Amino acid sequence: MSMLDRLAESYPQTPAVVRLKAAILFAGVRFDPCLLDATDTAFPNYMPYQLPADLPPFRGSRRIHLPYLLRMEDDTQVRLRIKDDSPFVVRTDAHPLGYAIYEGDRRICATRFEEKQPWTSTLTADGTPMRATGLSQHGDMLVMNVAPGCEYFVVPGEGKTRNLSCTFCLYGLPDKQRMDPLGQELYVIDVPRPTIGRVIEACDLPSTDARTLYMVGGSMLDMAAEGERFVRIAEQLAEAGLTDRYYVACGSGAIPREHMRRMKDLGVRGACFNLEVWDPQQFARICPGKASIVGRERWLEALEEAVDVFGPNNVMSAFVGGAELEGEGAFDDPQQALDAAIESGEVLVPKGIQTVYSLFWKMTGKHRGEEPIYTLDFFLRLNEQLAAIRRREKRPVNPEFFSKRAAYMQLEPDYDAADPAFAAVFGRAGAAAD
């Protein structure tokens, strides 16, 4: 039986396009030469692909940045990776989108590659490449990270610093090469004005074609200082009119209510404070900085305060699906991880806080960073149950905050957009499971 047929039999509640997305997230696609031709126009994968030895070099190189994202006709977005043993392949096709996905010899549906954003190849007025301003784009979400260094990596102690970073995190490492061009200094609230100015210049371009502007950054040890940093950035965005143009959201730590209120007054519309892991013991193990410096109770309290300030459809918390199953002290039974994840939805969704589960990629071993910890079945079971909670509570993920076009490794917006119960929110009849 093919993978898609098996999934259709096992997960009839899941829309067909979501099963296909999940299957490709896990199984990848086989290499096809059409991927090379698409490199001129497609949004590139940051990880280069090494051409197999039996193929000639492409434009003199064997390391190629292949397309990163597939975009289906209904805007479902999927992260692409090449796996030689995948049953799926993308080929050129007569359909107006230009390509189609095949499972074996069976044509499944038309697709295309998400295109390169034209703004990323231009320069700011002071000659900085736009893509080096701290701004990146996934579908219709701009992610602004002008202070990437996270202080949890270097918590001052007696005579030396301690690393209390989240165990899965590499992107928050205080790396001079990333921090210096942005002018970020650890333990300092302000990011230099010219840094924010350059991001504003990029966000101001009509060609971003984005709807959401998501402010993120590494954590500060002092939540009030971190709140102040985000307020000051939001002030500059508001002055530039960007809080009118975009749905601006704050992706900080559990900052004080006062800072949430000031941001709301400036036009910021949503907040996402990532708890990462629901189970209290696993949270303390995986996120030692968040657990010991802020505390789980305060984190949950801040999420509830954010609902008071921004409103119930405007608050989210992201979770790293599978982190509880890796490392010393991990759950030994995947069912425990599933139960904990469902509990997060049962507790948070009725309060107006959306849970969003990203796949966690293995951090150790031969397939470091390449293979998810969850199985495909686990991921679908988890998502079906969380979607049922959102349906029961009549609380879909807010598409202005987190849309199908932005979710390239998560499934929540895909389930909700296809759910007939949420047709009014998405402006069209949902496409129920076929």
Ligand code: SF4
């Ligand atoms: S708080 Fe955790 S996930 Fe966020 S940047 Fe720091 S270490 Fe990484």
